Amino acid sequence: MKRFLAVLFIGIFMFSCGTKKRVAQREVERQKREEVVVHETKEEETVIEETNEILTPTIDIPNSNEDYIDMYSAIAQQEMKLYGIPASITLAQGILESGSxxxxxxxxxxxxxxxxxxxxxxxxxxxxxxxxxxCFRKYIDAKYSFRDHSLFLTERRRYAGLFDLRKDDYKRWAKGLKAAGYATDKRYPEKLISLIERYELYKFDKFVNTEAQNQETAEIREYVVIKGDTLYSISKRFNLTVQELQQLNGLNTNDIKIGQILNVKPSSKDF
Incomplete structure (x- = not known):
């Protein structure tokens, strides 16, 4: 009888230990599952936060007119290259319309x-x-406002006359905008002109025009001499020295004549 009770006690003890072990194991597995769920939830929240950051508009606030010019002059020049609107006009309008x-x-x-x-x-x-x-338009980035400004002027017939003006004639552009109905302020042209001259915004127009002329000149290989030309003036026009121009054309003197064709760019054979 004592032997039977001993065996029974040992069996009950082992069963109890096994049960506790299985319960402990299930608890560990449950905790692991909860950790995975929490980890996945945090990753999803992070993705949502990153998405919201991407959709949030980028707002840069300049401290002064000079800061505004530094911040947006490159964009204004690019718009001038693409759409022919003087960068000086675009910058002056931006300063005036947005309060810098x-x-x-x-x-x-x-x-x-x-x-x-x-x-x-x-x-x-x-x-x-x-x-x-x-109702006013809202943009995710200021650069799209500058592009919309270019499209606004180029796509409306009432502003078509502006594009017959020289790109460096900011005074006539300023007056033309008012005449076409861009603004109701009677002093709008004077305000634009004052900003352009105070901050020398016309220098951005000159830079774009000079760059365009240099690119155009780079395509020209020959030049026909006209009245008033000298070897020196032609060499300066095409960024050459007089000696280089002479060498390109086999000249021993500075004498040239009207109608003479001069090479103004070295050919591939010269390299």
């Missing part, structure tokens, strides 16, 4: 030129202007 990037439309909507919704289907902001709570 500090106005509500620019700080909340990246709208630097006060362009209203019209046929716009994108994001928008409502702001008091000529009337209460008018």
């Amino acid at each position: 990037g500090k106005g509500r439309l620019s700080t909340e909507a990246n709208n630097h030129f006060g362009i209203k919704c019209h046929e716009w289907t994108g994001a928008r902001i409502y702001h008091d202007d000529d009337e209460s709570q008018e």
Whole structure:
């Protein structure tokens, strides 16, 4: 009898240990599953946060007019190359319309030129202007505001006459904008011109024009001499020295004549 009770006690003890072991094992597995769930949830939250960051508009607020010019002059010059609008005009309008990037439309909507919704289907902001709570376009980045400004002027017939003007004639461009109805302020042209001259914004027009002329000159290989030309003036025009121009054309003197064809760019054989 004692032997039977001993065996029974040992069996009960082993069963109890096995049960506790299985319970402990299940608890460990449950904790692991919870850790995985928590880890996956944190990853999903991170992805959502990153997505929201991507969709958040980029707003840069300049400290001064000079900062504004430094920040956006390259964009204005690029727009001039693509659409023919003087960079000086674009920058002056941006400064005036946006309050140097500090106005509500620019700080909340990246709208630097006060362009209203019209046929716009994108994001928008409502702001008091000529009337209460008018609809204005909202951009994810200020560069799109500059592009929309270029498209606004080039795609509307009332501004077509502006593009017959010289690209460096900022005064006539300023007056032409007012005449075409861009702004109701009677002093709008004077304000633009004042900004352009105070901050020498015309230098950006000159840079773009000079770069375009250099690219055009690079394509020219021959030049026909006209009245008033000298070997020196031609050499300067094509970024050559007089000696290089003489060598290209087999000249021993500086004498040239009207109608004479001169090589102004070395051929591949000269290298």
